[in-house]
Amino acid sequence: MKPISFLTDYGLADEFVGVCKGVLHQLAPGAPIVDITHLIAPHDVRAGSLALVRSVQYLPDGIVLAIVDPGVGTARKAIAVEAGAMIFVGPDNGLLAPAVAMLGGARSAVALTNDEFHLAAPGATFAGRDIFAPVAARLSSGTPLVEFGDAIDPVTLTPGIVPLSRIEDDYSAIHGEALWVDHFGNVQLNIGPEEVSGFGEILSLTWGGKTRTVRVLTAYGEIKGGEVGLVIDSYGLLSVCVDRSSASRELGLGAGSAVTIAPAL
Amino acid sequence: MKPISFLTDYGLADEFVGVCKGVLHQLAPGAPIVDITHLIAPHDVRAGSLALVRSVQYLPDGIVLAIVDPGVGTARKAIAVEAGAMIFVGPDNGLLAPAVAMLGGARSAVALTNDEFHLAAPGATFAGRDIFAPVAARLSSGTPLVEFGDAIDPVTLTPGIVPLSRIEDDYSAIHGEALWVDHFGNVQLNIGPEEVSGFGEILSLTWGGKTRTVRVLTAYGEIKGGEVGLVIDSYGLLSVCVDRSSASRELGLGAGSAVTIAPAL
Amino acid sequence: MKPISFLTDYGLADEFVGVCKGVLHQLAPGAPIVDITHLIAPHDVRAGSLALVRSVQYLPDGIVLAIVDPGVGTARKAIAVEAGAMIFVGPDNGLLAPAVAMLGGARSAVALTNDEFHLAAPGATFAGRDIFAPVAARLSSGTPLVEFGDAIDPVTLTPGIVPLSRIEDDYSAIHGEALWVDHFGNVQLNIGPEEVSGFGEILSLTWGGKTRTVRVLTAYGEIKGGEVGLVIDSYGLLSVCVDRSSASRELGLGAGSAVTIAPAL
Numbered sequence: 129m130k131p132i133s134f135l136t137d138y139g140l141a142d143e144f145v146g147v148c149k150g151v152l153h154q155l156a157p158g159a160p161i162v163d164i165t166h167l168i169a170p171h172d173v174r175a176g177s178l179a180l181v182r183s184v185q186y187l188p189d190g191i192v193l194a195i196v197d198p199g200v201g202t203a204r205k206a207i208a209v210e211a212g213a214m215i216f217v218g219p220d221n222g223l224l225a226p227a228v229a230m231l232g233g234a235r236s237a238v239a240l241t242n243d244e245f246h247l248a249a250p251g252a253t254f255a256g257r258d259i260f261a262p263v264a265a266r267l268s269s270g271t272p273l274v275e276f277g278d279a280i281d282p283v284t285l286t287p288g289i290v291p292l293s294r295i296e297d298d299y300s301a302i303h304g305e306a307l308w309v310d311h312f313g314n315v316q317l318n319i320g321p322e323e324v325s326g327f328g329e330i331l332s333l334t335w336g337g338k339t340r341t342v343r344v345l346t347a348y349g350e351i352k353g354g355e356v357g358l359v360i361d362s363y364g365l366l367s368v369c370v371d372r373s374s375a376s377r378e379l380g381l382g383a384g385s386a387v388t389i390a391p392a393l
Numbered sequence: 394m395k396p397i398s399f400l401t402d403y404g405l406a407d408e409f410v411g412v413c414k415g416v417l418h419q420l421a422p423g424a425p426i427v428d429i430t431h432l433i434a435p436h437d438v439r440a441g442s443l444a445l446v447r448s449v450q451y452l453p454d455g456i457v458l459a460i461v462d463p464g465v466g467t468a469r470k471a472i473a474v475e476a477g478a479m480i481f482v483g484p485d486n487g488l489l490a491p492a493v494a495m496l497g498g499a500r501s502a503v504a505l506t507n508d509e510f511h512l513a514a515p516g517a518t519f520a521g522r523d524i525f526a527p528v529a530a531r532l533s534s535g536t537p538l539v540e541f542g543d544a545i546d547p548v549t550l551t552p553g554i555v556p557l558s559r560i561e562d563d564y565s566a567i568h569g570e571a572l573w574v575d576h577f578g579n580v581q582l583n584i585g586p587e588e589v590s591g592f593g594e595i596l597s598l599t600w601g602g603k604t605r606t607v608r609v610l611t612a613y614g615e616i617k618g619g620e621v622g623l624v625i626d627s628y629g630l631l632s633v634c635v636d637r638s639s640a641s642r643e644l645g646l647g648a649g650s651a652v653t654i655a656p657a658l
Numbered sequence: 659m660k661p662i663s664f665l666t667d668y669g670l671a672d673e674f675v676g677v678c679k680g681v682l683h684q685l686a687p688g689a690p691i692v693d694i695t696h697l698i699a700p701h702d703v704r705a706g707s708l709a710l711v712r713s714v715q716y717l718p719d720g721i722v723l724a725i726v727d728p729g730v731g732t733a734r735k736a737i738a739v740e741a742g743a744m745i746f747v748g749p750d751n752g753l754l755a756p757a758v759a760m761l762g763g764a765r766s767a768v769a770l771t772n773d774e775f776h777l778a779a780p781g782a783t784f785a786g787r788d789i790f791a792p793v794a795a796r797l798s799s800g801t802p803l804v805e806f807g808d809a810i811d812p813v814t815l816t817p818g819i820v821p822l823s824r825i826e827d828d829y830s831a832i833h834g835e836a837l838w839v840d841h842f843g844n845v846q847l848n849i850g851p852e853e854v855s856g857f858g859e860i861l862s863l864t865w866g867g868k869t870r871t872v873r874v875l876t877a878y879g880e881i882k883g884g885e886v887g888l889v890i891d892s893y894g895l896l897s898v899c900v901d902r903s904s905a906s907r908e909l910g911l912g913a914g915s916a917v918t919i920a921p922a923l
Contacts, residue, residue, distance in 0.1 A: 131683060133676070139576030140405065140670065143448045146398070146429035150451040153396060153427055157453070162683055164676035170577050171637050183673045186680040186787065188687070198637055201612025250629025252611050257451065257627060311669030312700050346782050347731025362787060364780025372701050372728055404841030405670065408713040411663070411694035415716040418661060418692055422718070435842050436902050463902055466877025515894025517876050522716065522892060 129159035130190035130268045135180055136256065137168040137196045144254070148193075148261040151247070155265030162187060164194075171198040173223050175383065177288045178308055181226040182363055189213035193264040196223050201252035206240040206259050208267065208276055209285065215273060217264045219255075225288030234282035241277035293319045299326065301390035306381050307365075313374020314348075314359070314367045315381045319389060321360050330392040331358065333368065335385055341392050348372075358389075394424035395455035395533045400445055401521065402433040402461045409519070413458075413526040416512070420530030427452060429459075436463040438488050440648065442553045443573055446491040447628055454478035458529040461488050466517035471505040471524050472550065473532065473541055480538060482529045484520075490553030499547035506542035558584045564591065566655035571646050572630075578639020579613075579624070579632045580646045584654060586625050595657040596623065598633065600650055606657050613637075623654075659689035660720035660798045665710055666786065667698040667726045674784070678723075678791040681777070685795030692717060694724075701728040703753050705913065707818045708838055711756040712893055719743035723794040726753050731782035736770040736789050738797065738806055739815065745803060747794045749785070755818030764812035771807035823849045829856065831920035836911050837895075843904020844878075844889070844897045845911045849919060851890050860922040861888065863898065865915055871922050878902075888919075 132152060138144035145166050152161060164183050168176040176196035184192070190213075197204075197219040205220035212231030216224045220239075228234050240246075240263055249258040263276055293304035304319040321344050324331060333342045333356065340356045344366065351357035351371045356379065361367040368375045368387075376382060397417060403409035410431050417426060429448050433441040441461035449457070455478075462469075462484040470485035477496030481489045485504075493499050505511075505528055514523040528541055558569035569584040586609055589596060598607045598621065605621045609631065616622040616636045621644065626632040633640045633652075641647060662682060668674035675696050682691060694713050698706040706726035714722070720743075727734075727749040735750035742761030746754045750769075758764050770776075770793055779788040793806055823834035834849040851874055854861060863872045863886065870886045874896065881887040881901045886909065891897040898905045898917075906912060 133680065135673075135676075141430060141432040142575050143400075143429045143444045144576070146400075146427060147448050147451045149427050150398065150429075150448065150453060153425055153453045154451075158425075160683055160688075162676060162679050164673050164680075165671060167671040179673045183677050183680065186677045186684075188680060188683045199612075199614045202614035204614075249627055251625040251627045253613060253624060253632075254627030310672050311674070347729075348783060349729045349732035349734075359783060360781040362779055362781045362784030367783075406695060406697040407840050408665075408694045408709045409841070411665075411692060412713050412716045414692050415663065415694075415713065415718060418690055418718045419716075423690075464879045467879035469879075514892055516890040516892045518878060518889060518897075519892030 129156050131160040131162060131188040132156070132191045132193055132264050132268050133162040133164055133187040135164035135168065135176060135194045136166045137170050137172065137176060138166050138256065140166055144256065148256050151257055151261040152265045155262055156268040159265065159268045160188070168196050172196065173198070173221050174289060175308070177223050177226045178290070180224070181230055184214070184227040184230060187214070191264050191267050192216045192227070193260055194218040194223055195256045195260055197221065197255060200255045205280070206255060207237055207280070207285065208240060208263060208273055209237040209282070210235045210273060215267050217260050217267065220286050222286045222288045225285065226290050229288070234285065236273060237280050237282045237285060238273055238277045239280050242275065245276055291318055293323065295323070301388050303386065303388050305387060306383055306385040309376040309381070309383055313376040314361070314369045315375050316361060316363070316365050316367045317387060319366050320364055321366060324366070324389050327389070327391040332390050332392045333358065334388040334390070335379070335381060338379070394421050396425040396427060396453040397421070397456045397458055397529050397533050398427040398429055398448075398452040400429035400433065400441060400459045401431045402435050402437065402441060403431050403521065405431055409521065413521050416522055416526040417530045420527055421533040424530065424533040425453070433461050437461065438463070438486050439554060440573070442488050442491045443555070445489070446495055449479070449492040449495055452479070456529050456532050457481045457492070458525055459483040459488055460521045460525055462486065462520060465520045470545070471520060472502055472545070473505060473528060473538055474502040474547070474550065475500045475538060480532050482525050482532065485551050487551045487553045490550065491555050494553070499550065501538060502545050502547045502550060503538055503542045504545050507540065510541055556583055558588065560588070566653050568651065568653050570652060571648055571650040574641040574646070574648055578641040579626070579634045580640050581626060581628070581630050581632045582652060584631050585629055586631060589631070589654050592654065592656040597655050597657045598623065599653040599655070600644070600646060603644070659686050661690040661692060661718040662686070662721045662723055662794050662798050663692040663694055663717040665694040665698065665706060665724045666696045667700050667702065667706060668696050668786065670696055674786065678786050681787055681791040682795045685792055686798040689795065689798045690718070698726050702726060703728070703751055704819060705838070707753050707756045708820070710754070711760055714744070714757040714760060717744070721794045721797050722746045722757070723790055724748040724753055725786045725790055727751065727785060730785045735810070736785060737767055737810070737815065738770060738793060738803055739767040739812070740765045740803060745797050747790050747797065750816050752816045752818045755815065756820050759818070764815065766803060767810050767812045767815060768803055768807045769810050772805065775806055821848055823853065825853070831918050833916065833918050835917060836913055836915040839906040839911070839913055843906040844891070844899045845905050846891060846893070846895050846897045847917060849896050850894055851896060854896070854919050857919070857921040862920050862922045863888065864918040864920070865909070865911060868909070
């Protein structure tokens with residue numbers, strides 16, 4: 129049985145995740161299950177796709193079962209996609225795309241149209257239980273991808289949306305945005321340290337009409353009391369951080385906030 | 394080792410669940426553990442029993458360890474109950490009853506009076522760690538049910554309370570209540586689509602002095618902006634839902650809220 | 659593969675815990691993982707150390723991976739410490755110390771200076787993924803402790819801070835503090851029932867300028883409506899409790915609150 133890594137927006141309060149795991153255990157007994165997270169904000173496909181792309185290189189080779197699926201039960205496709213040493217299972221709404229791209233792109237893909245692998249259900253609202261988990265379990269136990277439904281051309285899959293930063297033509301500033309606020313309130317930007325290395329040691333960070341002087345640092349512990357730091361985080365991106373508190377809350381930055389970094393005047 | 398499915402109101406912030414799993418691992422090494430949920434509201438026996446009955450048919454055959462136990466340490470019995478292909482372990486307070494009934498009722502039951510299977514402890518407040526988990530582990534590894542204590546007649550077990558809907562004699566309306574608000578804010582009713590199928594396509598939903606016109610739908614994605622839908626959920630019951638938001642919050646519906654469905658005038 | 663018990667302040671919303679487990683699965687396939695909790699308050703080393711000391715005797719023999727690490731990436735040491743039948747892996751900031759002491763103290767310790775066991779990373783902020791999890795996995799699979807880095811004298815490890823209670827010289831009262839507020843709002847004190855047994859049956863509990871008459875009880879269910887009870891909890895300490903509600907919220911008690919118990923006048 130191949131390992132199954134598992135990400136959803138199901139939350140942990142209900143039995144949704146547990147029921148999917150019950151199905152996985154029944155159809156793929158002994159398959160290791162690695163929970164990535166189940167607390168993606170409800171329906172937030174972008175946040176789910178970013179958590180997946182941050183995780184994927186650390187997951188064991190096998191199956192990635194990922195579900196953030198506001199269109200469940202509608203015409204959006206349910207898919208399985210082969211990329212690198214992984215087979216991704218989930219909705220075709222862009223959730224899987226950035227992680228698939230990071231692994232070199234899709235080698236093949238199918239729409240999960242063969243309902244002999246699905247569970248019969250009295251309602252169509254819980255595709256995780258009735259479609260995605262049963263398919264992931266069968267893939268874990270070795271059923272070939274082609275058996276799950278009609279092959280689809282990977283180029284027709286819904287693309288992901290990962291925002292790019294933009295440098296001023298005169299290299300006077302770089303414009304980016306906040307990708308993610310983590311549990312500690314650190315605010316990851318879509319800007320890497322190499323993109324600001326020509327700006328000198330003292331930088332200005334501007335967002336929402338406010339500007340602060342900042343430095344690029346390599347550890348949270350280097351931030352002085354009252355200082356705002358741009359810490360090179362574990363993904364090699366700049367994160368806006370403050371000393372042992374939430375930069376998001378203290379500075380009013382959230383996922384999607386626009387920021388500009390420039391040399392300090 | 395048989396799989397152990399595990400539900401509690403212990404929350405995830407403390408080490409309660411982890412300590413029970415430590416005990417399970419020590420006494421039943423290698424037994425698969427399926428977490429159903431540990432975020433049942435504290436002491437909410439009804440909510441726990443409903444989560445269990447929604448889950449049970451999807452759990453692997455084996456042991457179900459379920460603990461929502463405001464009476465821990467008092468005269469309420471600790472029990473193990475055999476039903477279907479499951480042995481349930483938990484307090485005798487109605488928590489297990491609906492799931493046991495769904496599996497055809499109890500074939501046998503014991504009170505967990507044999508304390509050679511319990512852990513010695515300096516206090517009586519953590520029966521999960523000291524009584525229920527050790528018993529579940531030993532059941533997983535094959536110790537016969539009869540060894541855990543005195544047999545009790547299943548008809549003496551505390552019954553569960555699942556509210557029934559009520560149809561007006563002239564079939565002019567059906568009265569029910571909200572069973573459950575899920576993570577997305579969808580509000581499951583104790584009314585199925587077959588019970589309102591004679592009312593026509595356009596229905597009225599009344600609760601707390603408010604009335605809205607509603608339709609029965611089969612997917613969340615079919616709900617239009619501003620509309621309230623009665624979506625046939627994955628358990629075959631009607632759920633009150635709104636478009637990509639929380640119906641519970643927007644409409645002021647919670648578990649236990651009374652509702653009436655009738656033909657729209 | 660030895661079991662790995664796992665405690666952090668990473669929260670469950672991000673992929674931090676999942677990524678560490680992905681690393682564990684890759685480097686120690688099949689090693690059982692027992693989550694103690696991942697919801698220690700961010701950076702709260704004391705709370706983490708207390709959760710660990712409450713748990714450790716119930717965890718399976720093996721590896722304990724514990725991370726609450728505000729100093730990540732700075733000069734604080736990363737360590738592995740052998741005590742009892744456990745090897746603890748985490749930061750040298752007092753987090754591990756009380757659990758190590760409970761198991762009889764450290765037999766040996768190393769600083770995790772040998773980076774051939776670490777993952778290369780673009781930033782130094784996620785030692786759980788890049789240092790602690792890889793080391794824990796290798797320890798699980800049998801690599802000897804000495805290979806992970808320079809031996810250090812256990813007496814040089816950062817000590818933990820567990821507050822002690824203090825009895826008045828004339829035995830008229832005992833002064834202590836709240837160690838922990840659990841999920842149910844019960845407030846564990848650093849005072850055991852044996853320390854107040856000479857005070858008689860009716861006691862006074864004083865905190866923050868308020869005083870209530872209290873009794874020592876053995877079950878939550880013995881607390882009457884409106885009463886405050888001192889329940890002997892599952893660790894053998896007194897917990898301030900109220901009837902099926904949160905004593906912390908109702909009485910205004912939190913971790914660190916000072917309390918005094920005396921004979922009632």
